[in-house]
Amino acid sequence: MRVVIARCSVDYEGRLQAHLPLATRLLMVKADGSVLVHSDGGSYKPLNWMSPPCSMAEVEPTEDETDEGVVGCWVVQHAKSEDRLRVRLHEVLHDSSHDLGVDPGLVKDGVEAQLQALLAEHIHTLGEGYSLIRREYMTAIGPVDIMCRDAGGQTVAVELKRRGDIDGVEQLTRYLELLNRDPHLAPVTGVFAAQLIKPQARVLAEDRGIRCVTLDYEALKGMDDADSRLF
Template sequence: MTIPVRTLSRVRLVIARCKVDYVGRLHAHLPLAQRLLLIKSDGSVSVHSDDRAYKPLNWMSPPCWLIEDAGVWTVQNKSGEKLVISFDEVLHDSDHELGAEPGLVKDGVEAHLQELLAEHVTTLGQGWSLVRREYPTAIGPVDLMCRDAEGASVAVEIKRRGEIDGVEQLTRYLELLNRDPLLAPVAGVFAAQQIKPQARTLAEDRGIRCVTLDYDSLRGIEPDEYRLF
């Protein structure tokens, strides 16, 4: 029986005692042992052991085809490479529908940092106030436009990791904003969870203040440490 793996709509899990031979640009052999075989709907076939975390021992990327014969699977791609899996004993064989994948949602992304800092703008200085999030300019929005305790305008660029590109981006915003007589002079703050030394040096050379953000503090989470007082 020949199955074009790319048409499968379910994830198939097989636990078996098997040996595996790869024939292609080189030859590789996995001797007889108990392993997990994973056949995914994206067309991939991978062979896993109980270690190595997520990394398979061997695999075939899509598009490929699975040919099932008695005791032997042959996975072949359009380049003629083959993964030959010879079974001694099948312990488990099941299909599972995983459904639609919503994607990874990262905690602490820039949009969330921007939201938190807008709510706690006094983190940047006592007496500071928020003018607007995503303040529009002709070359893109500034993350936060604020006023300091003296009422002066401050443009804030927020990154998860502060690098030179972010400093250059804020520099362009400042050059444009300082042409507006209603805003000028506009100072700059480069805020990030981590700021690379080169980026900090460039920012400070351009008169831009750097602020390292503590994400947990912005969320109101106490540090998980023992305290004497």
């Protein structure tokens, strides 16, 4: 990854036109070719960016740019469209490159990982006759948390979250669309399981034929037997 802090202006041309006036910003060039322009604010979201596939070239500024104090230019061209990013560097304050190596990917936090393990162990929580196929069932767009079969032998994909929101429903929807293309698995239904499911997520899931299940983490751990409670 290349990290540059510079006083710069940025123009985006293509499907839309956007201009960032001269200011000090953080520029990131990643190994996948993406280029991101950040300010010191706005949380994680860049002010502007170019996603791969794209190529970046460092070119000499035009005569007019030189007159304006530009000392260097980056031209970032998308490979599949006319979208182009032109970064005009007026002053480079920092420029360094770092090899970050291979990223191991996102590791789920302890509770969500335990939820997955516990639900796989007690798959009957989803209903009588359910049986486990496997955890972390890999697909071309990522792993499904749990794949199982219901009492009738139909394949069921389970997406697990601590807090179930709309993004989780969308993620499960994408998995279901892909899995149902496989004649060896189809028809595949979905279960959206979480400790807490937001009302909007529940409405969206049920509208798409996805069953929602609220999980009792303590009961799954065996520390709290829900059937024997008075309240």
